[in-house]
Amino acid sequence: MINANKIGRALLTFVKYLSLIFFAFLAVLPVVSCFITAFKTDEEYQTTNVMTMPVNWFNFDNFVQAFNKAGMGRAFINSTIILVCVLFFSVMIGTQLAYVLNRFNFFGNKLIRALFLFASQLPGVAMQISVYEIMYNLGFINSLAGYIIMMCGTDIISIYIYIQFFENIDYALDESAIIDGANYFTIFYRVLFPLLKPAIVTSCILKGVGTYNEYYCANLYLQDKKRLATVATSLYTFVGPLGSKYNLICAGVIISLLPALIVFILCQKQIYSGLTSGAVKG
Amino acid sequence: MKHKRSFKEWIRSRDGQQVLVMLAFMVVPLLLLFLFTYLPFGKMFSFSFYNMKYVGARKFVGLKNYIKVFQRKDCFGALKLSLYYMLGSVVQLALALYLATILSFKVKGGNLFKGFMFFPFLINGIAIGFIFKFFYTRGFVFDTVLQWCGFQLENLPYWLKDQRINNFSLVGTSVWRYFGQNMVLFIGAIMSVDSELYEAAMLDGANRFQQFKYIIMPSIKTIITLNVILSITGSLSAFEPPYVITDGANGTGTYFVVMHEIAHTQQKVGLASAMAIVLLVIIFMATIAQKLFFKYVFKNAEDEDPRAAARRDKAIARSIKRQERKAK
The missing domain is CATH 1.10.3720.10 (MetI-like)
Incomplete structure (x- = not known):
């Protein structure tokens, strides 16, 4: 009886965290993918999948260019x-x-x-x-x-x-x-x-x-x-x-x-x- | 001369001072309210009887604009798209309520989860447009994630072009943007419930679902009602997702997107005004109907309340007795 109760509670905790993680993932995914892409060079952007990480996380060229182009x-x-x-x-x-x-x-x-x-x-x-x-x-x-x-x-x-x-x-x-x-x-x-x-x-x-x-x-x-x-x-x-x-x-x-x-x-x-x-x- | 003096006296008295401060403090906000809300509201009503542009001659046409609103397929027919948005808002409210219930109790990293889910609400509309154009592009973010889950790219539709699916894609962005905000409102309401109620329910052996049904639901029904009403009127006036993402192309033009186009691109101000008035009347009626409906539902629900309360009291008494017996 106590065991069943424990299992039930563990399952509930699991479902709880699973749904939190799932929906938090959905919430950040569009913005994070954008963030990843912002660091890619033109060549990288054309040849790699959007979800692969950029080679250089310190490539701020796009930011500088975007800032200038858009005034x-x-x-x-x-x-x-x-x-x-x-x-x-x-x-x-x-x-x-x-x-x-x-x-x-x-x-x-x-x-x-x-x-x-x-x-x-x-x-x-x-x-x-x-x-x-x-x-x-x-x-x-x-x-x-x-x-x-x-x-x-x-x-x-x-x-x-x-x-x-x-x-x-x-x-x-x-x-x-x-x-x-x-x-x-x-x-x-x-x-x-x-x-x-x-x-x-x-x-x-x-x-x-x-x-x-x-x-x-x-x-x-x-x-x-x-x-x-x-x-x-x-x-x-x-x-x-x-x-x-x-x-x-x-x-x-x-x-x-x-x-x-x-x-x-x-x-x-x-x-x-x-x-x-x-x-x-x- | 005598009159002038008495006015001076009056203005120095407390009554006069009150009127003075009221005038001084209310003139500007009321002027702005008049200038940017009620004057345009009246003007819109009168525009709707004219054939006109913003500049140039106007021609009185009577009710012709209103007849056009109902006859033109792209005007009144566009209201059908609201059904997608209503469906979306049902999903959104249910999701928000579910997550709010989870996050109202002790959860590791609760604040972080809450922050992640809320942040989309703070992103500006144009950025959202770009983010989702990118997100839904063939082979980009959404397709990649689905491929991780085992879908084949050939089997996936074009999310923004395929007319069977594109309205759902747009509604999805709206759910994405607003569910976190709804969730925060619900958490606020749930937190305002007296914590003793939960303790009593725990003692009584109520499980999480019963707690939700008998404690959380009744105490937040006002805010839920409010949100349901807001989301239905919001669905009727859905505008932003199609405006910033597809620009209303491929059958995604909602009523307001069409109206915006007619007013500001085609400059048929009269027709657009008629469209606005028609929708305002519909929203107004929908709001009243819903208020009556909820009043009726809650009246019935309240009839049950005393009995439920009595049952709860008995149960609490019983559990106290049980504990006393255990203590012996």
Whole structure:
């Protein structure tokens, strides 16, 4: 009896680890094969199977070439500018909005929350049909500033993260500041904003990864690819004549996902908790 | 003069200060929300009655665009492809739930496995397009791995060209990208379950499957419902895999890919707007139908709950007695 139980448990453990290993393998396979190929010389790439290891793991030629051909230097500068501006403004806007929605009970409070929630349900690709016309009329096509302004709109997930955080900050803090003669602006900037730091970090990481990876609108509104490519859209260089030189393409792909990988390794916990807290409420 | 002074006073009072801070803090986000969501939403509705391009003259055509949406094979017919994506999302949710259940308990290297499975979610769309064009190319990654497993290359289809299989290939990439994210959400929900419940169940001699059915499932049904609803609406608006990998060629053009092409390449803005409105209405109806459905299902499920709870209590009492007897 005890033996059967032991065997059963061992089998369960075996199945458990087998499925974990199998699915982890499937998850990394496409990226790892890309990584392998990125180190191969042209000749190696043409003569060996894609899954054979490269001869020289220090062959960075493809990376250098891909970086130059796709103008990724410029692209990294653009992406950095976009990232810094979008994060700065969306944090300011988002925390301020969450402050008002959480601290003040006024007519329309619920309506505003509902408007943001409904907006998040609308599929982006469909909305861009008419947003394009607005961007055109505002002269925002091929304008980095225009793209940044469009991306600054707060999303419901960060609003929820901030509101949740505000709910855990005691009102007594606000009240004592009021007694000390502070006005609402001072309360927000001097007292509450510094306390929001963890929530800001979480939402910045999520929004940052999203902004860095955004390609649909960037492709639509930043059409001048020489001057205004982001890291993601710079990869479009490889469509066309270079389309079959996969050792080069893979190097470009790996370069483009390095920043996301680094952020992920450093901030795993915040990413997981941010996603979870955003999803449970939404 | 008198009025002005009283306004000044009012603005200095607490009420006035409140209104001031509310205005100052809400003007920008609401303006952006209006400018990039609700204004375009209204415009899309009005565009759908016109024959127009982004620039140039517009001609009112009434409901003609809507009629076209239903008549043209490449428009409404493309919705059939959503079925593939719905199937994919069922697989994705089941897989995510299975792996989340495993990873919620003590597992060696659990964090590493979780990280590997989650990372695809953080890769940008265009990179994914290239990765999978490469992955599915004849004789490349996928074919090689299948050959390791004993398949012959001659017997394998062209994953992205063969119309019998290419939609499954694309759906596979979407499952690959999102199952890890779903898994993380499920793990979060499972972790929020009170650990005493598991201990009670263990004492009671419940096996892993029973634990899953009676403890884990009920506590995470809200998030599962949410994900089912999201994935069905997501399937209707499937866009990214065909857009970045095949560009909608060889019968892989989903409704949104066709709509994107009509709007931005052919510049038939009116028709594309009508397509968008039709799909939004369908999504809206599907969401309501699902919410009603789940409400109905859970209502029935809750009727059983008290009895199950009573049974659990009895079982716990029994096991405590048994232990007491053993102790004697």
